[in-house]
Amino acid sequence: ELQLAVSGGGSVQTGGSLRLSCTASGFRLADGGVAWYRQSPGSECDMVSGISSDGSSFVKESLKGRFAISRDENTVYLQMNDLRPEDTAVYYCAADIWGPCDGDVGTQVTVSP
Numbered sequence: 001e002l003q004l005a006v007s008g009g010g011s012v013q014t015g016g017s018l019r020l021s022c023t024a025s026g027f028r029l030a031d032g033g034v035a036w037y038r039q040s041p042g043s044e045c046d047m048v049s050g051i052s053s054d055g056s057s058f059v060k061e062s063l064k065g066r067f068a069i070s071r072d073e074n075t076v077y078l079q080m081n082d083l084r085p086e087d088t089a090v091y092y093c094a095a096d097i098w099g100p101c102d103g104d105v106g107t108q109v110t111v112s113p
Contacts, residue, residue, distance in 0.1 A: 002024075002025075002097065004022065004098050005023050005105070006091070006092070006106060007023070008021050008107060009107030009108045009109045011111075012083055012110075012112070013112050014083065014113055016083050017079070017080060017083065018109060019077055020077065020078040020080070020107060020109075022034060022075065022076045022078075022093030022105070023074060023075045024074050024095065027096060029073070029076060030053065030072075030073050031053055032053055032095060032096060033052045033095070034050065034071065034076040034094065035047055035051075036050070036069065036076075036078045036092070036093060036094075037094060038087075038090065038109075039090055039092070048060055048078065048091070049063070051069050051076060057070075066080065066081050066083075067081070076093065076095075078091070084111055085112065085113055086111075087109060087111050088109060088111050089109060090107065090108050091106060093106075
């Protein structure tokens with residue numbers, strides 16, 4: 001059975017850090033591309049970062065210097081530093097059959113002033 005699980009969200013104050021994890025079972029996450037998205041209430045689903053099977057990666061321009069993506073064989077991480085209230089959103093992992101902002105694989109990140 002294919003499964004994808006996201007963890008690591010929570011509540012932090014401005015300037016805090018969180019590391020999100022996206023872990024697969026039933027398939028090798030490293031075989032394909034993986035992306036992180038986020039969506040806050042009333043806003044569109046927004047791509048944050050992604051990493052391809054060959055290891056090349058990108059981070060949304062406005063988040064460079066604060067966010068970073070990495071992976072091992074079956075987990076992709078999103079390291080988020082210097083968090084700000086505008087980073088508050090549900091963060092989603094997209095891989096294989098799970099598309100952007102799929103409600104089953106999200107975790108809430110809340111940053112308070």
